[in-house]
Amino acid sequence: MTFVIMFLEFFKTGLFAIGGGLATLPFLYDMAAKYPWFNEAILSDMIAISESTPGPIGINMATYAGYHVGSQYFGIPGGIFGAILTTTALVLPSLIVILIIAKFLERFKTNQFVKDAFYGLRPAVTALIAYAGYQVVAESLFRFSTFFETMQIGDLFVWNAIILFIVLMVLSRVFKKIHPAAWIGIAAVVGILLKF
């Protein structure tokens, strides 16, 4: 029975969490309060783990909860079954919705309204992504909170991160053929060696 409820809860999350990973968080907090599957402390650990492992947080949390609950009943096989079950439940609504939209777009690709809509959308989405990019840059290269406390201009810049940023920027423009993941690997090693 627990498995059925878990499937339905994660299906609901997948259906109503609109706009990407962090949108699943309120649903997950709600689940933490309602069921004994995981608590808020585990959830905040999970947010940290999701930032340090590949993959979207919603998927990671679904996998974690499914594994955790399943393994209480049937050990490791139960855990794996639970993880697959909850992850499938989370993904299924968007799979269905996107398949329908993809079919719709295929048919109406030449429709003038659809064309105009996407003409307006592309710059807007570029801006949304650019703003997300700005936030990533600001968080990793600057320390605004420390700066506003001390008002020392030197506290604003994270120098080692800024230097790494410039070096990687130049290298990635010179060696365009190199897979983006390689830069992530290099940066991880530099971070460990220089104790970022």
Added chain:
Amino acid sequence: MRLLWDLFFTFFRIGGLTFGGGYAMLPMLQNELVEKRKWTTEEELLDYYAVGQCTPGIIAVNTATFVGQKIKGFWGAVFATAGVVFPSLVIISIIAGFIQNFSHLEWVQHAFAGIRVAVAVLVVNAVLKLWKSGIKDILGIIIFIVTFVVSAVFSLSPVFVVIAAILVGILAGQVKRRTKK
């Protein structure tokens, strides 16, 4: 059948190499789908992100479903989606099963401070590429600036931004055709 596995493993790589969620996935998608495989164009990628902003689910999953469906129909969508989810499934099961306090390890934190810088570089590069395919005229520049400022000042849900941009696009199209006649 080969194409299905090709979809699975391409998205498996994308899912396994993306740190930090939806937007950080963009450089990987550009590299694997647009440049290497030529499965989609930059414009289509933008369209998928736009649709992903206002439909349920995680953007990475939505993009996988879209591309899979385009390349090989229903099963293409299923294989691509399974591929993008699979790395998380494996990694988190291992962490849930064996390692506690993974993210509190000191070297992990150092590594991720470094990785965040690389992600910043990759996202900036990705945005520069998108700029070329997403913004073609003055109206595009205006929509870009307004959206950027609005997202920075108000923490508005992207859903509203998307709806507003659709309306502006349709309106601009109407005006353009009227004035041409």
